[in-house]
Amino acid sequence: MKMGFVEAISDATSLVLAIPIFTGLALGTTLICVGILNPIGVVNLGGRNEKFSWEKVLEVFRLPYDEENPDSATHRHLHIRVVTKGTNPHLTSHSTSHNLRILRSFVDDGLLFHPRVEIVTDNRLSFVEDMQGEAAQAGALLSQIVVPPEYETAGKSKFKARALQYAIQWTNGVLAENPTPTITDNDVIVHLDEETKLTEEVVQGILEYYSEGGNEGFHKIGQGVIAYGHDTPLVCLPTTIADSWRVIDDYARMRLFFTVFRAPLQGMKGSFVCTSAKCEREISFDVGPAGSITEDACFALMGVEKGVRFGFVRGLMWERSPFSWGDFLKQRRRWLQGLWKVAGYKSKLKCRSRILLLLTLTVTVGYAFVTWAKTASGFHVVKKEFGAIAAAPQEAEQNRLSDRCVCEVEEAEDDVTAASEYEDAQSNRGSASSQSKGETTTSFRTQQCGKCRGFTQQSSLHKDGGVLSSPEHQRGLACRGGKSEHVTNRSKSCWNSWASTSTAGFSSLPSGDQLTRSQNGKMLRESLLPLERGEKTNLLRDLQA
Structure with a gap:
């Protein structure tokens, strides 16, 4: 009995869907034929x-x-x-x-x-x-x-x-x-x-x-x-x-x-x-x-x-x-x-x-409204999300990020850890600190996720060898192939490689070597070879900014 009722509803929905489609086709065909009879407006x-x-x-x-x-x-x-x-x-x-x-x-x-x-x-x-x-x-x-x-x-x-x-x-x-x-x-x-x-x-x-x-x-x-x-x-x-x-x-x-x-x-x-x-x-x-x-x-x-x-x-x-x-x-x-x-x-x-x-x-667009009835089961995610936004914005944001890769949803504590690691790396570059003394230098760090191969970027502002601001976690580069199954892996072991680049108005490098603007740009491009073309363009634009 239940299946018969469902089939009847399905048939009725199909009929309602067919009516506006065939009506629109008939009306459109009629009007087009009328226009073809007078294609250049002479008659x-x-x-x-x-x-x-x-x-x-x-x-x-x-x-x-x-x-x-x-x-x-x-x-x-x-x-x-x-x-x-x-x-x-x-x-x-x-x-x-x-x-x-x-x-x-x-x-x-x-x-x-x-x-x-x-x-x-x-x-x-x-x-x-x-x-x-x-x-x-x-x-x-x-x-x-x-x-x-x-x-x-x-x-x-x-x-x-x-x-x-x-x-x-x-x-x-x-x-x-x-x-x-x-x-x-x-x-x-x-x-x-x-x-x-x-x-x-x-x-x-x-x-x-x-x-x-x-x-x-x-x-x-x-x-x-x-x-x-x-x-x-x-x-x-x-x-x-x-x-x-x-x-x-x-x-x-x-x-x-x-x-x-x-x-x-x-x-x-x-x-x-x-x-x-x-x-x-x-x-x-x-x-x-x-x-x-x-x-x-x-x-x-x-x-x-x-x-x-x-x-x-x-x-x-x-x-x-x-x-x-x-x-x-x-x-x-x-x-x-x-x-x-x-x-x-x-x-x-x-x-x-x-x-x-x-x-x-x-x-013209009636069929779009009718098709909602056939796809209503797929709307529960949207309804749930909007309900969460109305009830608790923070919870809704957490739900929204739950399906994204770890390289796009690193929390603030991970940024602080990255800042410490980055400061240690900078301290090992003594020559860079001495050469950049007296000028403001922006340092960039690119990290690659070992599971999804996605990239994120971090940057720090340095002056006289010291850090003026902690690295800021950038989410501008989209993660490739990120899946929700490894979102729970919050450890730093997820990162398997990183590259660090420093610029000072494209006039000095962390090593202290004075290179031309074109040479400097060449080094920046070579350091970004693993990136996809679109990601490379975005990151180069951020570096030059």
């Missing part, structure tokens, strides 16, 4: 049949003369707004230079009128001043908006949302730092990341998108496709290949919502966001803390609730993928965490706006 699923016309673009982007306000703008302006932390100025300057060259071709043809390139950054970028001549030749205005560290939004938004909200207030003349507005409701803003590059096709697509419907249909938001791998050389080929799936997602799922439903009910990307200045000001990027991780999705759903129209922009932008697998995984984890917060953002968004995003996330 419009939303019903657009009008032919593109540059005359219509000029008509929409040329504003009528205002007799009551003669100083008003005569043309709509295109604002390219780039958001960056300012920690990679070379990448930002490279992308900015490329974008200026693309804009110049449209300015020379009389199709753009003094476009603006605005770099919103946390740290001031020096290349902006150096690139003013290049911007002037392109007929564009290049500026940077530095976000003060003390700035806070009314809704306590963070990260990129905070910087974008500051840019809105700065360009609209709300802040004391810039009381004169530099933008009007008639302008268009294109949001880019620091590595995103424009193409001539996408600039034409943006102008075409905002010329549809004339002046009456101008205030809307659009987004298009971003491609990866166009910049050579590729920094990380695997992440670039992985990001190719996003291109399929753009052509299929994202375009379906932007063209048919005219509403990004599943969110949108944070780059290649085209919006009229009026729409952005009315929606705002003050999304609050819960919406700050994926501010793009929260901004899109807030726009849906305000009745803003969305559409699909033709043309491709270029972008770089994360530069390493670690950055790639962190990016995906951040997105998933942020989307879940937006899907449950009750205080900011209505349920009808969030429901489709919530269902999508549930179908």
Whole structure:
């Protein structure tokens, strides 16, 4: 009877696991097929049949003369707004230079009128001043908006949302730092990341998108496709290949919502966001803390609730993928965490706006929650450890170290013993003490475990032949092959070899021989031959520090 009950539970769990998997596969396959039917955006699923016309673009982007306000703008302006932390100025300057060259071709043809390139950054970028001549030749205005560290939004938004909200207030003349507005409701803003590059096709697509419907249909938001791998050389080929799936997602799922439903009910990307200045000001990027991780999705759903129209922009932008697998995984984890917060953002968004995003996330990652039931037996170690941390931090630390090698968990008394042994070894080097008299010398000791062959390092500070500080046990070098079965062996017999090296600014050695810096470094490297490559690098860095 018991076995029958267990089998029934197992079958039910398998069924629950299969439902989201097959549902997700069916939904994904359907959306991909819809995208393949329209791979380059020529056929419009939303019903657009009008032919593109540059005359219509000029008509929409040329504003009528205002007799009551003669100083008003005569043309709509295109604002390219780039958001960056300012920690990679070379990448930002490279992308900015490329974008200026693309804009110049449209300015020379009389199709753009003094476009603006605005770099919103946390740290001031020096290349902006150096690139003013290049911007002037392109007929564009290049500026940077530095976000003060003390700035806070009314809704306590963070990260990129905070910087974008500051840019809105700065360009609209709300802040004391810039009381004169530099933008009007008639302008268009294109949001880019620091590595995103424009193409001539996408600039034409943006102008075409905002010329549809004339002046009456101008205030809307659009987004298009971003491609990866166009910049050579590729920094990380695997992440670039992985990001190719996003291109399929753009052509299929994202375009379906932007063209048919005219509403990004599943969110949108944070780059290649085209919006009229009026729409952005009315929606705002003050999304609050819960919406700050994926501010793009929260901004899109807030726009849906305000009745803003969305559409699909033709043309491709270029972008770089994360530069390493670690950055790639962190990016995906951040997105998933942020989307879940937006899907449950009750205080900011209505349920009808969030429901489709919530269902999508549930179908996509639902199998992960179901698999917890099958692996629950393996969680008792984690639960036990966290329980110990809550009850007794010291006991929890002892439990955590119980599965590590002795060469990583030597107690303080072992360090004191090692200090005595080390002082005895130093006293036998009389010549070293006499030569180093009057200078401060750092001595290092490397020990190797006879069972697991792991290494640890100890160091002492000496002056005038005496020890200023006892050796400090370093746990930076990981033990290779350490097992819990010999953790109880606390005796010093576990150590079968040790090496001692002394440096004094790489100008003297314990033997007193005066060697050159290169000779000194050679001796240090030879003394570390038994170490693995990574351990050798870490120890050499510690020695040189």
